[in-house]
Amino acid sequence: MIAADLTGKSALVTGGASGIGLATVTMLAESGASVALNHLDDDPAGPARIGALRNRGLDVIAAPGNVAEPGGAERMAKDACAALGGLDFLVNNAGTSGTADKIPPAELDRMTEEFWDLLLQTNLLGAFRCAHAAAGALRASGGAIVNVTSIAGLSEQGSSIAYAASKSALVSLTRSLARGLAPDIRVNAVAPGQTRTPWTDDWPEERKQWAVDRAVLKRRSEPEDIAEAILYLCAGARMVTGHVLVVDGGMTL
Numbered sequence: 001m002i003a004a005d006l007t008g009k010s011a012l013v014t015g016g017a018s019g020i021g022l023a024t025v026t027m028l029a030e031s032g033a034s035v036a037l038n039h040l041d042d043d044p045a046g047p048a049r050i051g052a053l054r055n056r057g058l059d060v061i062a063a064p065g066n067v068a069e070p071g072g073a074e075r076m077a078k079d080a081c082a083a084l085g086g087l088d089f090l091v092n093n094a095g096t097s098g099t100a101d102k103i104p105p106a107e108l109d110r111m112t113e114e115f116w117d118l119l120l121q122t123n124l125l126g127a128f129r130c131a132h133a134a135a136g137a138l139r140a141s142g143g144a145i146v147n148v149t150s151i152a153g154l155s156e157q158g159s160s161i162a163y164a165a166s167k168s169a170l171v172s173l174t175r176s177l178a179r180g181l182a183p184d185i186r187v188n189a190v191a192p193g194q195t196r197t198p199w200t201d202d203w204p205e206e207r208k209q210w211a212v213d214r215a216v217l218k219r220r221s222e223p224e225d226i227a228e229a230i231l232y233l234c235a236g237a238r239m240v241t242g243h244v245l246v247v248d249g250g251m252t253l
Contacts, residue, residue, distance in 0.1 A: 004235040007032035010084040011234070012077060014038040014067050014130060015094030017045040019197030020148060023223035024091055024230050025049075029058035031231065036063040036080035038094065067094045067126030068118070077133035087137035089234040092127035093148040095167075097199070103160040111162050123166035124173065131177055131187075139184040146233045147174050147189040148226070151248050154191055167191075171244055178242030186241040188233045193248025195221040216250030 011028045015021040016037035029035045037053075039046025041064045053060040061083055065076030081087045098118050103110050127147050138145065152158025153167030171189060178187040194200065194211035211220050229247045233240065246252060 004031045004231055006088075006235060009033045009088040009235075010035070010086055011089035011091065012036045012038065012063060012080045012084070012087060012130070012134065013091040013093055014126070016063075017043055017049050019199065020192065020195060020223045020226045020230075021091075021093040022049055023227035024093060025060060026053065026058070027224070027227045027231050028089070028234070029053060029060050031235070033089070034059040034061070034084055036061050036084055038063040038065060038067070038076060038080070040064070040066055067092075067130060068121040070125075070129070073126055073129035074133040077130045081134055081137040086141055087134050088141045088143040090130060090134045090138060090143070090145045091148070091230055091234070092130055092145065094126055095123045095148065097159040097163050099159055100202070101159075105157065105161055108161075111160060115160075116162050119160075119162045119166045120169075123163075124169045127170060128173060128177075131181075135181060135185065139181070142184055144186040144188070144234050145177065145181075146230045147187070148230070149174070149189045149191045149244065151191050151193050151246060151252050154244070154246070155252050174244065175242045182241065186233075186237070188237070188240060188242070189244045190226060190229045190233065191244050191246045191248070192226045193221055193246075193251040195223060195226060197223060211251060214251045215248065216253055219249060221247060221249060 011033050013025045016025045017039040025035050025037050050060050063080040067073040149170045150167040152164040153171045158164040174189040
């Protein structure tokens with residue numbers, strides 16, 4: 001892990017109860033930051049994870065709320081900023097594929113209006129809502145935003161046309177926010193390849209092996225691999241903005 005002293009810094013991580021989000025919360029808190037862990041209101045994993053981290057002496061608080069809900073996402077972000085006494089880093093990690101199985105590109109009928117709405121509200125608009133709500137606090141601290149997109153937003157198909165489109169749009173949003181929030185706030189993104197998370201744990205073994213075979217580093221990413229890249233874009237990279245850092249072990253080379 002890269003070394004960073006984030007004592008006195010504060011962060012909000014959306015979708016922080018599992019996978020990449022939880023690894024990011026843990027890494028930021030272990031580096032000394034005070035971290036607000038966002039989770040869905042009815043998700044028991046959120047309070048459980050927060051309790052476990054606090055038992056380790058880490059400064060982690062709850063930020064319940066659904067980023068896909070207009071108004072609710074903004075309230076969650078503003079409440080987190082108030083509870084933390086400001087904000088240095090926003091990590092827009094909350095996202096959904098909307099499906100447990102891949103939807104082939106030709107199966108257009110499976111991508112309903114409701115399906116599109118779920119993905120765009122969560123993966124794209126959720127990130128914008130949180131960035132908008134936190135912009136004042138981040139501007140005051142000279143902070144940074146890191147959006148978690150996907151290699152599906154760059155070149156791979158991903159789980160569906162809608163998923164790839166939402167993640168591609170998040171790449172565009174990252175670059176536009178980098179322009180709009182400069183010079184006070186840096187805005188970057190990470191694009192993970194296939195990563196071991198609760199979402200991917202139940203995938204067929206051949207799908208997991210495909211990623212291993214495709215990657216030149218010959219393994220799938222761990223959540224900590226992505227969190228380390230997020231930590232770098234938050235705590236370092238002072239002249240990097242509008243950039244998408246691919247973290248896929250060479251899958252897309």
